[in-house]
Amino acid sequence: MSAQSTTLELDAVVLGAGVAGLYQLHQLREQGLNVRAYDAAGDVGGTWWWNRYPGARFDSEGYIYQYLFDEKLYKGWSWSEKFPGQPEIERWLHYVTERLDLRRDIRFSTRITSADYDEERGRWTVRTDKGDVIDTQFFVSCAGMLSAPLTNQFEDQDSFRGQIVYTSSYPEGGVDVAGKRVGVVGIGATGIQVIQSIAHEVGHLTVFARTPQYVLPMKNPKYGQAEHDWYHGRYEELRKTIPHTFTGFEYDFVHVWAEKTPEERQQILEEIYQDGSLKLWLAGFGEMFFFEEVSEAVSEFVRDKMRARLKDQHLIDVLVPTDYGFGTHRVPLENGYLEVYRQPHVDLVDVKDNPIARFRPEGIELTDGTVVELDVVVLATGFDAGTGALTRIDIRGRDGRSLAEEWGRDIRTTMGLAKHGYPNLLTTAVPLAPSAALCNMTTCLQQQTEWISGAIRDLRQSGKAVIEPTAEGEEAWVAHHEEVASATLVPRTNSWYLGSNVPGKPRRLLSYIGGVGTYRQKCDEEAAAGYPSFERR
Template sequence: MAESQRVDAVIIGAGVAGLYQLYRLREQGLHVRVFDAASEVGGTWYWNRYPGARTDSLSHEYQYWFSDELLDEWNWQERFPSQSEIERYLNHVADRFDLRRDITFNTRVDAAHWDEATGQWKISTDTGETVAARFLITCLGPLSAPLVPPFEGHETFTGEIVHTARWPREGVDLAGKRVGVIGTGATGIQVIQTIAAEVEHLTVFQRTANYALPMHNPTYDDNDRAALRARYPAIRSQVHHTFAGFSEDLDERDAADLSPEERRHTLERLYEDGSLKLWIGGFKEVFFDEAINEEISEFVRERIRARIDDPAMAEKLVPTDHGFGTRRVPLETNYFEAYNRDNVDLVDIKAAPIECFTEAGIRTADTEYPLDVIILATGFDAGTGGLTGFDIRGRDGVALADQWSQEIRTTMGLQIHGYPNLFTTSAPFAPASAFCNAPTCLQQQVDWIADCIAYLERQGRRTIEPTPEMEQSWIDHHDELAAMTLIPRTKSWYTGANVAGKQQRLLGYIGGVNAYGQACEDLKAKGYEGFAIA
């Protein structure tokens, strides 16, 4: 099929990264097309509209920094904005900068093949359109490919089944119903705490107990917003120079130099803040020192136990098989108190695994649970699923899905050897795939991509890709840092352990947003040394 259009760049995805990437490339004078399977902008915040969905990042950190006018005119309503508020924000950005005219909605990219003869990417969609582009940029988000476990009898259940990442825009009526939730990760926690008081009966199917920290989420008034705006210049700088892309950084002190009383006082202060500070603004040793990690873990366990009335229930909900911070730590609002309700039951599916779905509900190894609605909070094929979910083929027709089924490889999560002019955001081996306040790292990556393309234009060059040596060097560096931490020892989506057959390797770069950003800047300063430019 002949292409219907030629453009400078195609962007896949109209979420936080895709909108900003479009803005940057259009400002550089490029002709750009954006494709998104959704009917509106938002990415993650379009699809994940389940009950209780909100970010764990502070609103004044979960935003764009490229426009002072945007910063001045947008008024955040809460300390931790809900899904609907972030969706409104991203729609405002799309309107404010007239981005929609270059976005094609309700259209999924099926294939993208590199054509060596023309030096173009040939992109085809599910609507039959084909486009040729010099540059292909994926802005798919690290958590964009939902996992639906292959439960036997899935099709026989006569009630309603819904995945949190594909929640209907019209909502789901849960009032007075028997509801089952499978999964107690960040998403499951938000759903459970939100619907417990609404449903007739809630059955939670838990495989792994998780640490979670209480969220303190006041609403903002004009005085609060004015105080925050006065800090915006400092925050803009801080988020790019901390470990996790927030304005708060890890404690510079060595935990071992403090007395147990001093450490305890620090933990209590951070816990009471009602944010992620205990994790990403506390003792750095939480990531690599077993003794300090256990001290912090037991501190959080104590807090969890104190909030649950039934000691037997508490023991099911207190994590003991991994240390605090080695899995994703969510925030919660009265999550643990939900299990004090008479209408909430917890099923340990490690002890009694789910055997199948039935017409009436879910059967485990020891009983059957009658249900009207089953909610799958079963997570994602993180980091890789968005990119392997369609047919990307690089030089010599090599398919990325085939390559990554053997070994996941990227250079800094930005490019992949063998795929010229393919740029990726949120891909493996960058902080954006796991260990970062998403807008910070996505803007960082988008800026690098835009600057790289501008460099090629100025130099009159056509293509860029990392050399095999450059890619291996970054992977070795990534793996060396990962091995110094406790995180790879814990099974989670951080390491791909939630997907059968996926390579077990830490997906997110653990060296810190600040170090990663400096490495990106160094590459630009050295004229993209280690990249083949033609």
């Protein structure tokens, strides 16, 4: 690489300006590093910038989906409700950005296209779609677990005369659906939020449903001064407990199935269900992840709740899961979602056995030849989770090895924090670390960025310049990850948790599910022992 081609020399490049990227930028700057963050979005927010579709909101309580490293920062923001919506979340991230003065070191609307490691120099050459060439010691990915949307999945999409929108890149000004024939493809967490939010506006709504979801009703009270004082006053308590729970939420598993009578179990399930949160999933009976009998009992409890609301047998057949257990797949919170289907202007189309064949100029054609005429189609068709954000960048490690090619064969990392063969590439929200599945994202992202910051600090203080996982260290972590995963029922369920939604993707549980607190402890032990799973040179 000639000196003439280098436009900028940095200590670290941070990919992404969402929850992880903002905090990572702040921490590395505090160490005195010359660092810059890059994001393809037009402003800060990450997933909360891109996902501005109708109904987008937290399903973690707002007061725990916050940074806990600064008491003044935490107490300086007050949420208007328990589960805030996207516009308010975006405003919160702007608040954080301004308070920490981060904007001056972020480049927006700039996509990193390649990163090449020069082993002789021990540095990365990072290139962007704006023509930037950056020479950097560290390349830190904060690109997000769910940031690589699946697009153009259907034949002849371009032939459709109406409007097609993806939830993952929803227009900032919204979409006019008033009085129109609207189709929604996908009934995962995102599709559910869209459906319940636009049903009252459209002229006619057709939902194309393939995989039924267990859903839990959300109770979302408004917050005033009393509630703000309540959770602001819990800062120390939350800071000390949340990072060590199983899922990074404030609540944890406390009930033991075998110790309760059938009547007591039913009473506990009912009480937790009425909480109107993810508590039934994340703080009910932990045995449901390990034992078929418990899984079936809890699953049937939720099915009964759903059947009672749906009433109609066709709706029950399409929308109530029966072939996988509650909690082994992402559990969405909803508000009046099931009742939408009982409205006369709403049609539910089961595409499990009669899939979408292609788009036509006038709408969507099913395999049996049925054509559904539409004006607007909303595609809530998911992401290439965990790996997609980085495999869409041409990342080359030692000896020119390709990350996309390696992850295309087998998805492996060391603690989800680094990858053998890619020195000084440090990662958050990639496979084999807790993220998205059974994890409050801000809890996990704070921990991962703090570990990365600590590893860089320790490396510099030791007078060394390069950190890379050893092959043995990576093998040991993959083996541990697989042992933990295989002890549960989760890998038996086809979902994006295992990459099942992406044809040809290697099957592996993407998120570590040994517990957020356990993972933190293992990471802390790794650092305290002098990074035995890594080579530092």
